[in-house]
Amino acid sequence: MLDKEVSKRILLCIIDKYPRKNDTTDPFQVLISTVLSQRTRDANTAEASRALFSRFPTAYELSKAKVSEVERLIKPAGMYKQKAERIVRIARDIVERWNGKVPATFDDIIKFNGVGRKTANIVLAVSYGLPVIAVDVHVHRISNRMGIVKTKTPYETEMALMDIVPEAYRTKLNGAMVNFGQLVCLPRIPKCQSCIFKEVCEYGRNNISGRKVNKVRRARSGDS
Numbered sequence: 229m230l231d232k233e234v235s236k237r238i239l240l241c242i243i244d245k246y247p248r249k250n251d252t253t254d255p256f257q258v259l260i261s262t263v264l265s266q267r268t269r270d271a272n273t274a275e276a277s278r279a280l281f282s283r284f285p286t287a288y289e290l291s292k293a294k295v296s297e298v299e300r301l302i303k304p305a306g307m308y309k310q311k312a313e314r315i316v317r318i319a320r321d322i323v324e325r326w327n328g329k330v331p332a333t334f335d336d337i338i339k340f341n342g343v344g345r346k347t348a349n350i351v352l353a354v355s356y357g358l359p360v361i362a363v364d365v366h367v368h369r370i371s372n373r374m375g376i377v378k379t380k381t382p383y384e385t386e387m388a389l390m391d392i393v394p395e396a397y398r399t400k401l402n403g404a405m406v407n408f409g410q411l412v413c414l415p416r417i418p419k420c421q422s423c424i425f426k427e428v429c430e431y432g433r434n435n436i437s438g439r440k441v442n443k444v445r446r447a448r449s450g451d452s
């Protein structure tokens with residue numbers, strides 16, 4: 229496992245080199261688009277969110293929407309029947325229980341239908357600027373791969389990263405890690421050869437040295 233100071237420098241470097249610009253910081257739209265993003269690609273989420281918010285930009289408007297119309301608008305995001313029901317119910321809760329405004333505490337956000345720890349932390353970080361870290365599949369995978377943490381669950385990763393990343397940078401970590409995970413440290417075949425962290429990353433060092441050994445073996449056996 230990497231030294232804590234080295235890990236911190238790597239994470240700050242990812243934040244610096246792979247920044248992610250949010251389309252909106254509006255708490256309602258961030259919450260709903262994060263629900264839409266479950267199990268789909270960014271481009272699909274963006275298309276569904278654009279269509280949805282151009283018709284229903286606030287919780288008040290979405291709370292009165294017909295589920296069938298919402299289904300049609302968010303279809304590109306996949307699982308659209310389940311997601312449509314979920315987000316209309318969330319909008320109704322926001323209107324009925326919170327006067328149309330998304331609450332700014334973790335315990336309140338997590339009570340919405342189908343909202344988990346990651347989504348709550350994204351809203352708190354992106355919309356309310358609170359120093360929390362949202363851990364999704366990218367953050368969990370990359371942190372473990374590189375040797376920054378050794379954890380089994382996203383929750384353990386979140387706790388470990390909170391101990392490494394200074395408060396001022398935490399809100400930016402999720403977006404940067406997602407970018408980095410989509411551009412370089414891909415889920416199945418990471419681009420270690422062209423990665424700026426290949427000398428320090430645990431997986432990258434093993435991956436590249438393993439390839440070199442194989443290359444030498446193939447050369448000796450006259451295979452390449």
Ligand code: SF4
Nearest residue numbers: 413418420423429432
């Ligand atoms: S060296 Fe490879 S595994 Fe490590 S961060 Fe870079 S792309 Fe990911």
